[in-house]
Amino acid sequence: xxxxxxxxxxxxxxxxxxxxxxxxxxxxxxxxxxxxxxxxxxxxxxxxxxxxxxxxxxxxxxxxxxxxxxxxxxxxxxxxxxxxxxxxxxxxxxxxxxxxxxxxxxxxxxxxxxxxxxxxxxxxxxxxxxxxxxxxxxxxxxxxxxxxxxxxxxx
Amino acid sequence: xxxxxxxxxxxxxxxxxxxxxxxxxxxxxxxxxxxxxxxxxxxxxxxxxxxxxxxxxxxxxxxxxxxxxxxxxxxxxxxxxxxxxxxxxxxxxxxxxxxxxxxxxxxxxxxxxxxxxxxxxxxxxxxxxxxxxxxxxxxxxxxxxxxxxxxxxxx
DNA sequence: AGAAATTAGTTACATATGAAACTATCTCTT
DNA sequence: AAGAGATAGTTTCATATGTAACTAATTTCT
Numbered sequence: 001x002x003x004x005x006x007x008x009x010x011x012x013x014x015x016x017x018x019x020x021x022x023x024x025x026x027x028x029x030x031x032x033x034x035x036x037x038x039x040x041x042x043x044x045x046x047x048x049x050x051x052x053x054x055x056x057x058x059x060x061x062x063x064x065x066x067x068x069x070x071x072x073x074x075x076x077x078x079x080x081x082x083x084x085x086x087x088x089x090x091x092x093x094x095x096x097x098x099x100x101x102x103x104x105x106x107x108x109x110x111x112x113x114x115x116x117x118x119x120x121x122x123x124x125x126x127x128x129x130x131x132x133x134x135x136x137x138x139x140x141x142x143x144x145x146x147x148x149x150x151x152x153x154x155x
Numbered sequence: 156x157x158x159x160x161x162x163x164x165x166x167x168x169x170x171x172x173x174x175x176x177x178x179x180x181x182x183x184x185x186x187x188x189x190x191x192x193x194x195x196x197x198x199x200x201x202x203x204x205x206x207x208x209x210x211x212x213x214x215x216x217x218x219x220x221x222x223x224x225x226x227x228x229x230x231x232x233x234x235x236x237x238x239x240x241x242x243x244x245x246x247x248x249x250x251x252x253x254x255x256x257x258x259x260x261x262x263x264x265x266x267x268x269x270x271x272x273x274x275x276x277x278x279x280x281x282x283x284x285x286x287x288x289x290x291x292x293x294x295x296x297x298x299x300x301x302x303x304x305x306x307x308x309x310x
Numbered sequence: 311a312g313a314a315a316t317t318a319g320t321t322a323c324a325t326a327t328g329a330a331a332c333t334a335t336c337t338c339t340t
Numbered sequence: 341a342a343g344a345g346a347t348a349g350t351t352t353c354a355t356a357t358g359t360a361a362c363t364a365a366t367t368t369c370t
């Protein structure tokens with residue numbers, strides 16, 4: 001007599017997508033609070049600011065690629081930053097559809113205030129891991145990213 | 156003459172909160188599509204379903220704790236599942252404020268259809284890692300979770 | 311026992327987000 | 341060079357989400 005087939009079960013607390021999501025949200029929320037409370041920035045605005053600091057003159061489309069934000073989100077984040085006086089739009093000479101985005105002096109100022117805070121929060125977090133473990137985590141995440149999204153690089 | 160202090164920089168692509176967020180979103184989205192396309196469930200509804208399958212008669216509050224959803228999100232997910240006929244509310248005899256939630260026969264049916272799909276998608280994903288690496292990842296995530304949220308257990 | 315404070319869960323409102331439509335510009339084909 | 345598509349970015353609209361206010365039931369305190 002064949003054994004009765006047990007119904008499939010799935011414990012959420014050991015299910016990788018769930019664990020990753022909860023962990024990521026806990027971390028992001030903690031850091032987002034920092035941007036928001038101190039500087040009134042959303043996480044999207046912060047990301048735009050970070051890549052613009054890294055690559056002055058970047059276009060909205062390229063920001064989208066580098067941050068994994070869709071173009072609507074980029075458009076809104078950019079609009080907000082401009083309104084706050086942290087970002088400036090310079091019409092591109094060779095393509096009138098795009099703008100070259102650069103941080104204003106004020107934008108650079110608050111960017112440089114935020115960076116050490118963000119880095120120190122990250123450091124606090126990863127200090128729970130040894131150097132070796134940190135490297136290992138990065139490596140494993142890279143493998144997962146590739147498996148999850150082989151078509152395009154996630155970062 | 157003191158060296159000019161370099162402005163702080165932060166490359167998003169090596170910033171753990173960013174990497175985690177992007178990875179988690181890529182994975183969740185892939186799986187959420189599966190729930191949604193095939194069964195019309197949101198990720199929140201799926202989570203409620205999973206913990207209810209695991210613990211029949213669970214209360215909304217406890218669902219919130221186990222899934223890291225706030226009570227409004229739980230309330231809405233439960234309402235949706237009831238409307239779809241997958242979940243049933245049984246008034247609790249000892250506390251009239253709470254209900255005991257259980258999956259209906261139909262709910263159990265689709266739960267058992269989803270579980271193998273979800274597990275196989277997870278398996279496909281983690282198959283990029285060796286057994287040892289999988290265990291290591293889980294361990295490192297646990298440490299991070301503790302560091303990120305020492306006050307309460309994330310999972 | 312009875313008022314005051316907690317707790318379970320829902321509802322209402324304001325804001326965030328995503329998909330699709332749209333405008334303007336550019337590129338490619340002929 | 342002119343029309344057909346493609347691309348950059350914005351706007352619109354419908355839906356999702358979070359916060360705060362609310363209702364009802366329970367517990368605590370005196």
